[in-house]
Amino acid sequence: MTQTAAIIGSGNIGTDLMFKLTKRDGNVKLAALVGIDPNSDGLAKARALGLEAIHTGVDGLIDSPVFDDVTIVFDATSAGAHHYNAEKLTAAKPGIRLIDLTPAAIGPYCVPVVNLEEHIDAQNLNMVTCGGQATVPIVAAISSVAKVHYAEIVASISSRSAGPGTRAPPSSVARCP
DSSP states (O other): OOEEEEEEOOSHHHHHHHHHHHHSOSSEEEEEEEOSOTTOHHHHHHHHTTOEEEOSHHHHHHHSGGGGTEEEEEEOSOHHHHHHHHHHHHHHOTTOEEEEOSTTOOSOEEOHHHHHHHHTTOSEEEEOOHHHHHHHHHHHHHHTTSOOOOOOOOOOOOGGGOOHHHHSOGGGSOOOO
């Protein structure tokens, strides 16, 4: 069964996910990319792909006709924004599934190759960061054959891939209403 999805967050992560979802056939059909800057590159790219490009945030998504069909929302905003978005989305549509790509951690932490089955029915699923997605499966594999007392990762990323949420110190990140 095909699920209709929307992505909130028109920055690097949301735009990258948009391209990935639109380039593959599968069980998820992307209907909209949502942001708060009408002139963002991500929303322009969504328009070029023929997707609904909503520049009025989660409230605009909820008010949009495409929201009627949306069953999954990927949130690629910030932890503070995700708390706001989750509250608004679940109030508007109680059964909606949220895939949290922020550090908000409202729902259970998920590294799909390790614990997706355990959390498959979670309404708000928190995807562990990219470093964790790369490392946790390795640690899980090692821990299946030996006792692991502690594991740590040191990672670096391409500067161009880091968005403002990654670069900004917590005190400078604007809070949502």
